[in-house]
Amino acid sequence: MLVTWLRTRPDALVAALALVGIVAHLTLRYAAGVNPSVANLPLLAVLVIGGLPLVLRLLWKGAHGEFGSDHLAGVSIVASALLHEYLAGAIVVLMLSGGETLEAFAVSEATSVLRALAKRVPTLAHRRKGSVFEDVPVGDLVVGDEVSILPHEICPVDGEVVQGHGRMDESYLTGEPFNISKGPGAMVLSGSINGEASLGVRATRVSADSRYARIMRVMQEAEQRRPTLRRIGDQLGAWYTPLALALAGLAWWLSGNPVRFLSVVVVATPCPLLIAIPVAIIGAISTAARRGIIVRDPAALEQLTLCHTMILDKTGTLTYGRPSVSEELYAPPYTRDTVLPMVAALERYSRHPLAGAIVTAAADARYPLPDVEWIREEAGIGLHGKVGDSIVLVTSRAHAAARFELPPSEPTGLECIVMLNDQYAASLRFHDVPRADSRGFVGHLGPNHGFTRVLLVSGDREGEVRRLADAVSITEVYAGASPEEKVAIVRRETELTKTVVIGDGINDAPALMAATVGIAFGQNSDVTSEAARVVIIDSSLSKVDELIHLSYRLRRVALQSAIGGMLLSGVGMVFASVGLLSPVAGAVAQEAIDLLAVLNALRTARQPAALTDFEPSRSGQASR
Numbered sequence: 039m040l041v042t043w044l045r046t047r048p049d050a051l052v053a054a055l056a057l058v059g060i061v062a063h064l065t066l067r068y069a070a071g072v073n074p075s076v077a078n079l080p081l082l083a084v085l086v087i088g089g090l091p092l093v094l095r096l097l098w099k100g101a102h103g104e105f106g107s108d109h110l111a112g113v114s115i116v117a118s119a120l121l122h123e124y125l126a127g128a129i130v131v132l133m134l135s136g137g138e139t140l141e142a143f144a145v146s147e148a149t150s151v152l153r154a155l156a157k158r159v160p161t162l163a164h165r166r167k168g169s170v171f172e173d174v175p176v177g178d179l180v181v182g183d184e185v186s187i188l189p190h191e192i193c194p195v196d197g198e199v200v201q202g203h204g205r206m207d208e209s210y211l212t213g214e215p216f217n218i219s220k221g222p223g224a225m226v227l228s229g230s231i232n233g234e235a236s237l238g239v240r241a242t243r244v245s246a247d248s249r250y251a252r253i254m255r256v257m258q259e260a261e262q263r264r265p266t267l268r269r270i271g272d273q274l275g276a277w278y279t280p281l282a283l284a285l286a287g288l289a290w291w292l293s294g295n296p297v298r299f300l301s302v303v304v305v306a307t308p309c310p311l312l313i314a315i316p317v318a319i320i321g322a323i324s325t326a327a328r329r330g331i332i333v334r335d336p337a338a339l340e341q342l343t344l345c346h347t348m349i350l351d352k353t354g355t356l357t358y359g360r361p362s363v364s365e366e367l368y369a370p371p372y373t374r375d376t377v378l379p380m381v382a383a384l385e386r387y388s389r390h391p392l393a394g395a396i397v398t399a400a401a402d403a404r405y406p407l408p409d410v411e412w413i414r415e416e417a418g419i420g421l422h423g424k425v426g427d428s429i430v431l432v433t434s435r436a437h438a439a440a441r442f443e444l445p446p447s448e449p450t451g452l453e454c455i456v457m458l459n460d461q462y463a464a465s466l467r468f469h470d471v472p473r474a475d476s477r478g479f480v481g482h483l484g485p486n487h488g489f490t491r492v493l494l495v496s497g498d499r500e501g502e503v504r505r506l507a508d509a510v511s512i513t514e515v516y517a518g519a520s521p522e523e524k525v526a527i528v529r530r531e532t533e534l535t536k537t538v539v540i541g542d543g544i545n546d547a548p549a550l551m552a553a554t555v556g557i558a559f560g561q562n563s564d565v566t567s568e569a570a571r572v573v574i575i576d577s578s579l580s581k582v583d584e585l586i587h588l589s590y591r592l593r594r595v596a597l598q599s600a601i602g603g604m605l606l607s608g609v610g611m612v613f614a615s616v617g618l619l620s621p622v623a624g625a626v627a628q629e630a631i632d633l634l635a636v637l638n639a640l641r642t643a644r645q646p647a648a649l650t651d652f653e654p655s656r657s658g659q660a661s662r
Contacts, residue, residue: 201238
């Protein structure tokens with residue numbers, strides 16, 4: 039793996055070359071007693087092969103208005119070459135390229151989990167040709183083509199069901215947390231996951247015009263306008279670099295000796311910025327990865343503590359993304375004790391997405407389930423069976439209202455009607471339940487982490503979104519938001535202050551990219567993972583809190599290492615300016631300073647005892 043890394047990273051090759059060159063020079067000069075002019079050849083190779091490309095890259099960055107702490111290292115390399123202080127220059131090349139290599143290696147290791155994610159969009163579709171189906175590229179489909187969606191496949195087109203009955207998971211696209219029943223005439227969205235029954239679908243849009251393609255186009259636009267985060271090292275280097283150059287120039291002017299300039303610049307080379315900060319980042323990224331948090335962009339970890347607005351998605355972020363029985367209405371003389379066990383006894387044989395919620399409700403109540411004499415399930419009608427002496431029908435309100443007289447109702451969420459012996463017995467309503475830690479997490483963001491605003495932005499229905507917002511104490515709500523509208527909201531908020539966006543579905547990907555820091559939950563979608571700067575494998579808001587604490591810890595340790603190292607470098611610059619440190623001695627002194635800074639930076643690699651400062655509250659869960 040190391041060989042592969044060296045081949046693909048030029049800065050890693052430069053660092054390796056610099057290390058070999060320095061060792062070769064020291065061996066030839068002091069162990070073999072070779073003439074200095076010959077012993078300097080490995081150092082010249084380092085400066086020409088490794089240092090020259092680095093300097094040219096820094097010149098290109100400077101020409102485009104990008105100045106940072108690494109430009110001081112570039113000045114040191116050039117000055118050491120001009121003044122024949124080759125060893126000092128080679129050490130600077132090693133420090134500059136080594137810091138970049140360390141950080142890039144850490145990021146590569148942290149994102150290795152994401153490389154294993156399968157591509158979500160299918161490239162082939164099963165198109166009908168006469169009485170058979172043939173596999174064709176999705177791009178070859180035209181409006182009117184009939185395709186077959188096999189069980190558990192991803193739908194390749196927007197279309198209309200023409201054959202079969204089943205269910206599809208559209209949550210990644212729409213934000214709705216439930217599987218949606220599909221039958222002839224129902225519309226399907228590309229990117230949806232089919233259930234356990236094959237469906238015949240007639241394409242109503244070509245792939246380029248599908249809902250999924252539109253989301254991808256919005257995401258690509260968001261990528262082009264993604265915020266550029268200013269790194270800690272660049273912020274500190276903005277004032278440190280000109281100060282160091284001014285002192286070096288003053289030492290040269292007062293002494294008339296250009297070597298004084300080089301000595302000051304070498305000592306001033308901001309290695310605590312170039313090495314200690316990357317080491318601190320490596321430690322923080324490694325600690326995060328061990329806790330199931332994949333940091334794809336180190337700048338996000340540095341910037342998270344500066345964000346003051348958090349924008350949250352609903353399904354799969356503040357909720358579990360699965361239905362739960364939230365309300366039970368019983369018509370006298372029927373009661374929960376008599377109805378719920380009979381319904382659960384039937385539902386344990388059903389694969390309907392709401393069946394598990396009913397069985398769980400009965401299990402939580404510790405009801406023994408009676409025996410079922412017979413059962414059948416018909417698409418569009420519901421679940422029908424005999425439990426004990428009663429005929430039980432579990433169906434939709436629309437189907438029941440066509441045959442029976444029902445009490446008026448304005449339900450939110452999903453609902454099923456229970457009929458016992460052709461009489462209305464109960465209504466069971468379902469909602470996507472808030473996570474146990476949602477309310478506690480939202481409540482502590484302001485007092486503990488300085489967030490001044492928390493927004494809930496969802497593509498779900500307004501009633502459902504408002505209900506969740508009340509449960510978790512969020513006052514700013516945007517419901518029914520499309521991916522395009524989500525991006526517009528995020529951009530508007532990001533213009534006011536730095537933002538954090540947390541989401542779970544493909545429809546969240548463009549918003550994740552538009553935010554200052556985008557955080558994706560889980561590995562449900564490689565599109566979402568690639569759009570986010572941070573991916574949390576174990577979908578948990580407590581992990582977000584851990585990430586915020588890791589960010590605080592990284593920033594604190596990085597600033598300690600950087601500022602402490604620069605203060606020590608300042609002392610060294612004073613000694614160098616009066617001639618008490620030669621360029622090589624200055625480089626060695628800088629290495630000693632680096633060692634202290636790096637040792638402090640390594641603290642971020644230690645596993646802390648605890649990283650969460652809030653108690654998950656179950657008060658946010660919907661009552662049954």
